[in-house]
Amino acid sequence: MFKKYLSNMVFSAIGGWTVLCVKSLIDVYQSWCGPCKAVLNLLRKLRIDFSDDDVLHFAVAEADNLECLKPFRKSCEPVFLFCVYGKIVAIVRGVNAPLITKTVTDLVLVERKIAAGEQERGEHHCLISDDKFRVPAPDFEEFVEFMMSGPCHVLIITRSLTTGDIPHWKGLDDKSESAESLVNICDVQDSVEDASRQLAFFFPNFNVNEEEHVERTLAIIRPSLLKERRDSIIQRIKDDGFRIAMQKEIMLSEDQVRTFYKEHVDQDYFPVLLDQMTSGPTLVLALTGENAVSHWRNLLGPKTLEEAKENPESLRARYAIDSVPINQLHGSSSAVDAEKELEFFFPEEKTFALIKPDAAKTHKEEIMKRVKQAGFSISKVKEQALTREMAAQFYKDHEGKPFFEDLVNCMTAGPSVVMVLSKENAVEEWRQLMGPTDPEEAKKVSPESIRAQFAHDILSNAVHGSSNPEHAMKSIAFAFGELDAD
Ligand SMILES: Nc1ncnc2c1ncn2[C@@H]1O[C@H](COP(=O)(O)OP(=O)(O)OP(=O)(O)O)[C@@H](O)[C@H]1O
Numbered sequence: 174m175f176k177k178y179l180s181n182m183v184f185s186a187i188g189g190w191t192v193l194c195v196k197s198l199i200d201v202y203q204s205w206c207g208p209c210k211a212v213l214n215l216l217r218k219l220r221i222d223f224s225d226d227d228v229l230h231f232a233v234a235e236a237d238n239l240e241c242l243k244p245f246r247k248s249c250e251p252v253f254l255f256c257v258y259g260k261i262v263a264i265v266r267g268v269n270a271p272l273i274t275k276t277v278t279d280l281v282l283v284e285r286k287i288a289a290g291e292q293e294r295g296e297h298h299c300l301i302s303d304d305k306f307r308v309p310a311p312d313f314e315e316f317v318e319f320m321m322s323g324p325c326h327v328l329i330i331t332r333s334l335t336t337g338d339i340p341h342w343k344g345l346d347d348k349s350e351s352a353e354s355l356v357n358i359c360d361v362q363d364s365v366e367d368a369s370r371q372l373a374f375f376f377p378n379f380n381v382n383e384e385e386h387v388e389r390t391l392a393i394i395r396p397s398l399l400k401e402r403r404d405s406i407i408q409r410i411k412d413d414g415f416r417i418a419m420q421k422e423i424m425l426s427e428d429q430v431r432t433f434y435k436e437h438v439d440q441d442y443f444p445v446l447l448d449q450m451t452s453g454p455t456l457v458l459a460l461t462g463e464n465a466v467s468h469w470r471n472l473l474g475p476k477t478l479e480e481a482k483e484n485p486e487s488l489r490a491r492y493a494i495d496s497v498p499i500n501q502l503h504g505s506s507s508a509v510d511a512e513k514e515l516e517f518f519f520p521e522e523k524t525f526a527l528i529k530p531d532a533a534k535t536h537k538e539e540i541m542k543r544v545k546q547a548g549f550s551i552s553k554v555k556e557q558a559l560t561r562e563m564a565a566q567f568y569k570d571h572e573g574k575p576f577f578e579d580l581v582n583c584m585t586a587g588p589s590v591v592m593v594l595s596k597e598n599a600v601e602e603w604r605q606l607m608g609p610t611d612p613e614e615a616k617k618v619s620p621e622s623i624r625a626q627f628a629h630d631i632l633s634n635a636v637h638g639s640s641n642p643e644h645a646m647k648s649i650a651f652a653f654g655e656l657d658a659d
Contacts, residue, residue: 396453
């Protein structure tokens, strides 16, 4: 029973668009191409030739609009169906004028004999009902019961658009006559539209356009591993295809550890964990990559060292530290947890940023574009010519240095663009985007940085950024006259 629904779906893509009937002729066409002009003269001639018989009729129908003509959609090849008393008795594929003429002539001659009483009308063998185009009448109630008789596995099968998943899938049936062929036991759609409808039904959140699923996850490298094998683990992370989007090396306080691991505080291993996590700097990484959460978790392996060691390829086994009884690596357990954990270690931060007068005059648009491309939101922005007092305040740490006077002159030479930028890890990220103080060094070590691309020299070096979150808050208060930049 399942097969009969499948046969409908599997074979319905065979196309054509003209149906010619004896007793009535139906010209079936697809909306995009219209009725066949190439055979129009031939059909006119046939009608004239057999007009006295009054057995040849013509009609026109659009295959796209009639469900029963679904088998004739899609293909560009014309198919001429010859119909006698409601049964398809002959099929001609393509504009084969001699064959169409012969078929009509033969059929009309038979009709003439029957009309003259010289021949009995025989049993017509209907090609459509015997052919695999034909859709047996579906017993819908039975089908519903069958579908409800046990669990189904619903799979999404994807291949690249260039190869086309549906024709390949359907090809599995074409190659096999066996009743056990894949499509005999599976439901499969014959068009992108049908597949989309079923996808929306079973997987409402599935995004067909998202070829790869890029995620973020949090990775923690605990203090002992960081101290002993820092380079090795970072290299391994990169080799496994992750990108390190953000990183922070921090000395965690007991309070921070208790907050981050609040669901573990009652566990017997918590004292060891607390001891380890406060024993030295921890490296916290935001990793991005395809299915980063599960990919990283799978690489880590089991949580306890005993279990991990049964799987010696797991990272927790490979990077275990002999003197420490707990694993040295953490990974978020789900995408939702990853976002919460990232927010814990990389909360949205504000930094103070400034485009210096020289660059504000010549490269303002390009620098603003880079700011936005890097994912900063610009919470506040204004153009302002700094007073000498403001410039001296920004650079008060440099007072007394040989370049201090030049620096204040440079900073007051015209309007600057003064901004508050917001992002996770904003202070550090803006400094990375600026690049090293000296543009010559920037060109070597960070050629994509703003200073490498737009700075004139070490003094007139395009941009300024706060060196830490406290300085940022002070500069924001100073420039915008308020502590809360929102
Ligand atoms: N050796 C130098 N010669 C001339 N100017 C200098 C020199 N060193 C620093 N400066 C100027 O003083 C500014 C502040 O110097 P600092 O060492 O704080 O650099 P920075 O933190 O990279 O830059 P900024 O504080 O502007 O964000 C520099 O941006 C640059 O304009």
